[in-house]
Amino acid sequence: MKRVVLIGDIHCYQLWVAPWKLLGKRVLGQINLWKSRRKRFKSHRLDDVVQKAITLDPQMLLLSGDFSTTAIPSEFQEAVSKLKPLADHVQQVLAVPGNHDVYTFSSHRAQLARQFAGDWMPEKFPAMLPVTPCWSVLMVDSAVPRMISSRGEMAIQQQDAIIRLLDTTPDGHGVIVLCHYAVGNPPAFSRMKHNHQLAQQQALIDILTRSAKRLKIIFDHGHVHYPWAWPRDEGFFDLNNGSPTMSDPHFPHGQGFWELQLDDKDVTKTDLTHHVLQGPLEQPYWTQKHFRPIKK
Numbered sequence: 001m002k003r004v005v006l007i008g009d010i011h012c013y014q015l016w017v018a019p020w021k022l023l024g025k026r027v028l029g030q031i032n033l034w035k036s037r038r039k040r041f042k043s044h045r046l047d048d049v050v051q052k053a054i055t056l057d058p059q060m061l062l063l064s065g066d067f068s069t070t071a072i073p074s075e076f077q078e079a080v081s082k083l084k085p086l087a088d089h090v091q092q093v094l095a096v097p098g099n100h101d102v103y104t105f106s107s108h109r110a111q112l113a114r115q116f117a118g119d120w121m122p123e124k125f126p127a128m129l130p131v132t133p134c135w136s137v138l139m140v141d142s143a144v145p146r147m148i149s150s151r152g153e154m155a156i157q158q159q160d161a162i163i164r165l166l167d168t169t170p171d172g173h174g175v176i177v178l179c180h181y182a183v184g185n186p187p188a189f190s191r192m193k194h195n196h197q198l199a200q201q202q203a204l205i206d207i208l209t210r211s212a213k214r215l216k217i218i219f220d221h222g223h224v225h226y227p228w229a230w231p232r233d234e235g236f237f238d239l240n241n242g243s244p245t246m247s248d249p250h251f252p253h254g255q256g257f258w259e260l261q262l263d264d265k266d267v268t269k270t271d272l273t274h275h276v277l278q279g280p281l282e283q284p285y286w287t288q289k290h291f292r293p294i295k296k
C-alpha cells in the first residue's frame with residue numbers, strides 16, 4: 001500500500017512589491033491582492049496541513065501548482081520552505097506548475113517555478129512515472145502566461161504525447177493525471193468562466209474518456225478553489241485539491257488536503273480521504289470524509 005498526500009493551490013503572496021517589479025499583469029494581481037485575496041488566503045494554514053499530513057506517514061506528495069500569487073521569488077521561497085518538512089518526510093514529490101506560477105511573461109522566461117520547485121518536476125512535460133506495480137502518475141503542464149485572462153493552454157504536441165503514454169499503459173492499470181487546470185465542474189457548481197478554463201478542455205476530456213474505457217483514471221487538479229470528488233459520466237474520477245490556505249464559509253480554516261491509499265496489486269482497492277479542519281476558530285479539529293474513487 002502506498003499512501004499519497006495531494007495538496008492544491010497554496011498561493012503564498014507578498015503584499016509589498018518594489019515598484020520596478022510591478023510589470024504587466026502583476027499590477028492587476030497586486031491590486032486584487034490588496035482588495036480581496038489577502039483576506040481569504042493565509043499561508044499559515046499550510047503549516048497545519050503539513051503537520052497533519054506528516055502524522056499519516058505518507059510515501060508520496062503530489063502538488064497541483066500555484067505555489068505563488070504573482071510569481072515573485074519570495075513567494076516561491078515561502079511555499080517551498082513551508083512544504084519542506086513534508087517533502088523531506090516522503091520518498092517522492094511530484095509537482096506541476098499553475099498559472100500563477102507563470103503569472104508574467106518575464107517569470108515564465110526566467111522559469112522561476114523550476115528554479116524553486118524544479119526538483120519536483122520532470123525535465124519535460126508530459127511525463128509518466130510508475131509509483132506502484134499497477135499505478136502511475138502522468139504529469140502534464142497546462143500553465144502559460146496571459147496578458148489579462150487566466151486561460152490554460154495544452155498544445156497539440158503535448159496532447160499527442162499524452163495519448164501515446166496512455167496508450168502504452170497496460171489494460172486495467174491506474175493512472176493519476178496530475179494537472180493544474182480543471183476540465184469542467186460538477187453539475188451543482190456554476191459553470192467555469194471562459195477566461196479561467198483550459199483552452200483545450202474538451203480535447204483533454206476526450207483523451208481521458210477514451211483511455212478510461214480500459215484504464216482506471218483519477219484526474220487530479222487544482223485551479224478552482226473548492227475541493228470535490230466527482231465520479232464523472234465520462235468514466236474517469238475528477239479530484240479537485242482545492243486550496244489549503246483559502247477560507248470560505250464552508251471551510252473557515254482552509255480547504256484541507258487529500259489522502260490516497262493505493263493498493264500495490266488491485267487498483268479497485270483505492271481509498272480516498274479528505275482531511276479538513278472544522279469547528280470554532282479558537283479550537284478547530286480535523287475531520288475526515290471517505291470515498292472509493294475506483295469502481296470494480
